[in-house]
Amino acid sequence: MACVLLFLVAIGIAWVGVNKFLQRKRLPPGVKRLPGPMGLPYIGRVHDIPEKGSWLKFYEWSKTYGPIYQTKIFGTVHVWISSEQIAHDLLSRRAVIYSDRPMIPNLPDNRTSGDYLALLGKTDTWKRQRKLCNHLMHTSALASLHGYPSLERDRFLYMMWHAPEQYIEWVEQFTSRTVSRLSWGSAHPAQVLRHTTFGLLETISPSGALPNLISVLRHVPAAISPWKKKEAKRHALEAELFRANVGFVKDMVERDRAEPSFIRTFLETKKGVAESKGKRKEGEVDEAMRVVGLMAIAGALTIGSPIQSYLLAMCHYPEWQLKLQNEIDSVLGDGRCPQWEDREKLPTLRAVVKEVIRWRPPVPTGIPHAVEKDDVWNGYFIPAGATIHALEWSITRDETTYPDAETFNPGRWLDPSFPTFRAPLTQYPNLSGFSQFGFGRRTCQGIPIVEQDLFLAMGGLAWAFGIRKRRDRATGAEVPVHWNDYTPLLIAKPSRFEFDLVPRDEGKRARMREMYAASREMDDKEKGETSGYPFSEYPVDVEEKMVGGDEVESESDHDVLITVRDSSPEPGMMSYRDESSSCSDSDSLEFFGGEGMRNGWKRSVVEGDVPGAWRWA
Numbered sequence: 001m002a003c004v005l006l007f008l009v010a011i012g013i014a015w016v017g018v019n020k021f022l023q024r025k026r027l028p029p030g031v032k033r034l035p036g037p038m039g040l041p042y043i044g045r046v047h048d049i050p051e052k053g054s055w056l057k058f059y060e061w062s063k064t065y066g067p068i069y070q071t072k073i074f075g076t077v078h079v080w081i082s083s084e085q086i087a088h089d090l091l092s093r094r095a096v097i098y099s100d101r102p103m104i105p106n107l108p109d110n111r112t113s114g115d116y117l118a119l120l121g122k123t124d125t126w127k128r129q130r131k132l133c134n135h136l137m138h139t140s141a142l143a144s145l146h147g148y149p150s151l152e153r154d155r156f157l158y159m160m161w162h163a164p165e166q167y168i169e170w171v172e173q174f175t176s177r178t179v180s181r182l183s184w185g186s187a188h189p190a191q192v193l194r195h196t197t198f199g200l201l202e203t204i205s206p207s208g209a210l211p212n213l214i215s216v217l218r219h220v221p222a223a224i225s226p227w228k229k230k231e232a233k234r235h236a237l238e239a240e241l242f243r244a245n246v247g248f249v250k251d252m253v254e255r256d257r258a259e260p261s262f263i264r265t266f267l268e269t270k271k272g273v274a275e276s277k278g279k280r281k282e283g284e285v286d287e288a289m290r291v292v293g294l295m296a297i298a299g300a301l302t303i304g305s306p307i308q309s310y311l312l313a314m315c316h317y318p319e320w321q322l323k324l325q326n327e328i329d330s331v332l333g334d335g336r337c338p339q340w341e342d343r344e345k346l347p348t349l350r351a352v353v354k355e356v357i358r359w360r361p362p363v364p365t366g367i368p369h370a371v372e373k374d375d376v377w378n379g380y381f382i383p384a385g386a387t388i389h390a391l392e393w394s395i396t397r398d399e400t401t402y403p404d405a406e407t408f409n410p411g412r413w414l415d416p417s418f419p420t421f422r423a424p425l426t427q428y429p430n431l432s433g434f435s436q437f438g439f440g441r442r443t444c445q446g447i448p449i450v451e452q453d454l455f456l457a458m459g460g461l462a463w464a465f466g467i468r469k470r471r472d473r474a475t476g477a478e479v480p481v482h483w484n485d486y487t488p489l490l491i492a493k494p495s496r497f498e499f500d501l502v503p504r505d506e507g508k509r510a511r512m513r514e515m516y517a518a519s520r521e522m523d524d525k526e527k528g529e530t531s532g533y534p535f536s537e538y539p540v541d542v543e544e545k546m547v548g549g550d551e552v553e554s555e556s557d558h559d560v561l562i563t564v565r566d567s568s569p570e571p572g573m574m575s576y577r578d579e580s581s582s583c584s585d586s587d588s589l590e591f592f593g594g595e596g597m598r599n600g601w602k603r604s605v606v607e608g609d610v611p612g613a614w615r616w617a
């Protein structure tokens with residue numbers, strides 16, 4: 001027995017030795033290995049990385065090891081970049097070799113399958129898909145996204161007014177309905193889109209499915225792997241959804257009733273090309289279906305993060321809410337809600353949008369690139385196949401670019417004394433080229449959507465409401481709001497917190513009713529158009545999970561935690577239940593009418609209203 005043990009130890013030592021030797025051999029003369037924390041053999045420092053807020057640990061290591069360092073996790077070298085300059089040097093200037101993506105253990109065909117543009121390797125499929133995405137985005141941006149973000153924003157404000165305790169639900173509905181309209185010309189696919197999309201986030205996030213952390217688990221056979229089974233089911237639903245959506249748009253185009261959308265643009269462009277060349281390939285429609293699907297996924301996943309962070313920021317920095325409201329009131333003068341056409345006149349609003357993203361980056365660890373060839377940067381060796389992370393959290397904490405980085409200060413984009421100031425203020429600040437959207441050939445292609453959605457959502461919230469920390473009714477004391485408690489997946493969102501939300505005046509209430517009526521009209525019109533569309537009624541279990549009941553424990557960040565509260569609001573303050581604006585309000589009665597009680601919450605069954613929404617009865 002002792003002999004066997006000795007033999008195994010000897011083999012182990014030899015294996016480590018040979019490995020080290022091989023690695024050392026690869027180092028060209030005069031070149032050093034990147035610094036980084038020493039780890040255990042094979043697993044590296046995986047045990048040091050917290051499940052929640054992993055980016056904080058990577059940031060902490062950057063303080064010790066510098067703006068570029070490496071860790072080794074389960075045999076793979078991970079390079080962590082905390083400086084925007086270095087990220088540009090490598091990912092943009094050397095994009096020829098730094099534009100690949102790593103394999104995701106829980107989705108091992110991500111580099112080749114063509115299902116998700118953003119996760120594809122540097123292949124011809126990726127180049128083709130990126131070009132198509134660019135064309136669709138550009139065409140839509142030229143048409144100001146067909147007014148969809150504004151239409152949905154109006155609906156969003158009304159929902160926030162009437163049931164602010166469900167704010168996560170309304171934020172996610174706003175982003176997914178907007179991007180559904182953009183993608184397929186209809187808001188109907190939005191709820192199923194949310195369901196499949198948040199499942200995908202778990203599938204691909206390092207802290208989501210376990211095989212992404214312990215990569216050997218990807219070899220577990222599909223028949224007994226819970227992760228593979230779950231992903232297969234999710235993927236099948238997603239594929240069915242995307243196929244049905246394209247079928248729906250084709251049908252509407254044939255009937256000459258299709259609203260503008262990415263898919264309609266694609267079909268019309270292709271029709272023109274096909275007619276001139278006398279041919280059209282079905283495979284192209286399949287590819288467009290996937291590209292547009294990915295654009296919808298990206299829109300549904302990401303934009304809710306900064307909107308929720310805005311609410312958090314307003315709780316902690318009321319002075320910026322006031323400045324924003326002053327700008328909106330004085331510039332727009334007539335008391336109306338900001339529109340996209342007003343953007344040149346509202347630099348403070350654009351600064352708030354950008355600062356929210358800087359303060360709480362939606363993708364704090366970035367989306368990793370992979371390097372295809374051995375490289376040397378500044379005397380440091382970066383091996384082929386390494387995973388390269390532009391650590392967005394650290395990049396936004398670089399004090400030379402962002403003095404007093406922990407403070408939410410939109411002024412850094414408006415005041416010439418800050419390094420980030422840029423003139424003219426009619427144009428800057430804007431999100432174009434912002435580090436938070438990545439680097440080089442893989443930069444984000446959705447910035448026009450993000451920019452418009454956030455401008456309208458944050459502008460609308462500031463125009464309509466005063467938002468502040470909730471006050472305890474009995475003591476008048478403020479209920480604490482967390483500072484930086486975020487969900488752990490690749491796209492990070494603030495954990496649920498409580499706040500008070502007050503419409504600013506009667507004029508705003510009246511205006512919100514009118515704005516909502518216009519968006520309702522669009523929904524009603526659509527209802528008549530979608531008979532036969534298979535996802536217009538989404539499965540109840542999805543709805544149950546998303547719109548929830550009381551105190552539903554969250555499994556992932558798309559589950560909504562609804563706290564049933566029986567408190568009445570403080571005088572003059574519209575808390576989570578505002579008598580003056582819910583049951584007693586005639587349009588609210590219409591909106592919330594229906595049957596079916598559940599622990600004091602009533603499900604809305606009124607035709608044409610938010611499906612399955614719950615209200616306090």
Ligand code: HEM
Binds near residue numbers: 294302440443
């Ligand atoms: C707040 C919202 C968003 C943020 C913070 C964000 C951020 C990012 C980041 C960091 C990347 C990776 C860049 C890199 O690898 O260097 C990326 C890629 C991408 N984003 Fe976004 N994004 C957002 C919204 C959107 C939206 C709405 C779309 C819709 C079209 C979109 C489409 C894409 C695409 C297609 C890619 C992949 C590009 C490629 O791999 O070639 N994103 N985004």
